[in-house]
Amino acid sequence: MSSEVPRKSLYEAAFECCGARLIARRLDGQILLANRAALDLWGVNKDRMLDSTMDELGLELPPFFPSGREMTLSLELPGGVMRQMEMEAAPMEHEGLPAALIVLRDLSPRLRSEQTLRMAALEIDRYRQTMETIIEHIPDAVIAAGPDLRVLKVNAPAGALCRQCSITTGTDIRALAEESDCPLYGPLQQALTSNRSVEEYRLSLDCGGDPQTVVCSAKPLTDKQGGLVGVVMVLRDISRLVDMEKRLDERMGFGPIVGKSALMRSIFARIEQFADVDATVLLTGESGTGKDLIAESIHATGPRAKGPLVKLNCAALSENLLESELFGHVRGAFTGAVTDKTGRIQAAEGGTLFLDEIGDISPHTQLRLLRFLESKEYERVGESHTRKADVRIIAATNANLTEGIREGRFRADLYYRLRVMILHVPPLKERTEDIPLLVDRFIKLFRGVHGKEIEGVTGEVMQLLLRYSWPGNVRELKHTIEHAFVVGEGGLIQRNHLPVEFREQTEREPAMSRSRRRDVTAEEIIGALEQTNWKKAPAARILGIGRTTLYMKMESMGIVDRRRARRG
């Protein structure tokens, strides 16, 4: 069998199927031959192609185009389509004359995929850069490590936090823990071995300088198949916060309010909370406990501090006078109303109106006040024109408002409107640890007022002050110290400088026992519960009663845990 394939047909087949576009040409540019791929490129038939010159096809070679050298060119095809081509030329002979075989390879698909790859790489790079920028710019420290706990990435805050160990890419946290007991090892290792996040773990870092307190969270990193590929840890420096907490714990007061007892500290925290919002506040507590001062502090701490604080003691005025003081009146509204009068509501525009002794207002005024609280609208007495006011109300009472409701003296709807936020101020005898601080404050105050060099009180006097039951609360303590300033000359306040009634009382009754306390009111109970987030045991402590007594009183007064009521 002759296995020899005729050479001509072999060359022809190779010419057609080699995958490149081939054109044979004479040196004068005359085309001798073109394969199908070349014809397709220009969209012409063989005859048309053989009639054309290389020039017409836009394929003129440079004069000394050496064989075996590739060049790329942009080829303009019929219809203005541009194609990137790679061109190579090989010398040949035609009828004894030199000629060349042009090999054209289409670069567009390759360029396109190269371009796609370049774009993808760019995209990945951009994404990586964005992630790195984010990681670098978040204020928290970030450390990413592989499954062997070798660091893969740290940001600048992490470097600053772990400055002594100089954690950088490649640091072996396990080795660091062995060398210097690095506390980061524990949560990182735990997240890795459990394959679960470790949340809000508080750590103390001692990396040179002041020790820092941080909270850290560690999260295992997994690939798409769920395989563990590392762990990332975020650390937040809370040293300043811890410092602030400590200072708050150690603090002796809130602006003009003196106190360091747990009861007063919880009141300071509530003042800050209440100051931030605009809702009505009801302050309850015995006379002289400092409700007025607290109202001032709520106003002064919040955004309304820029506006006025207007005060009105509701008990001091008759019904008609109170209405006209509150809402204002127009000329001729009643006998004696000779001119128009601006009310306290209008005077408090943009600020706060403090209504003291709110329990003493008449049913008619209660109704008008309720309407104002609901709509912020009111009319002056004797006028039908409705006015609007932007005023926050803080009300205070030392009366038992729920008893007033039961007896029909106080409107329940007004009560609920007023007690959107309620704060009970405990009597002084329940926060005796504040007494030395208060004594100190009042001594400093009266030293300036009376010009006497009184330094303090004797130990005996301090014991008496601490044992006394203080029915008049801080106001009474203040008056007691002022009395001593009037009587005494200098040095320390002695027993005989104290008011006679005080001395008699302390001799007769060393200390008022808890069991003889007057009954606690519903407002006091609600106030104490609000203060303790409805936790019964601390609320009972605030009120100076047992937990069981508190439960019984809540039940008999129909006081329910508002949060539970809301939930269920």
Ligand SMILES: Nc1ncnc2c1ncn2[C@@H]1O[C@H](COP(=O)(O)OP(=O)(O)OP(=O)(O)O)[C@@H](O)[C@H]1O
């Ligand atoms: N914690 C405190 N620190 C400093 N001074 C206080 C404190 N508590 C009360 N006082 C002072 O005691 C006096 C009485 O306080 P305040 O008028 O605020 O009491 P109140 O509860 O509003 O009394 P009332 O119910 O009789 O109006 C004021 O002179 C006030 O400055």
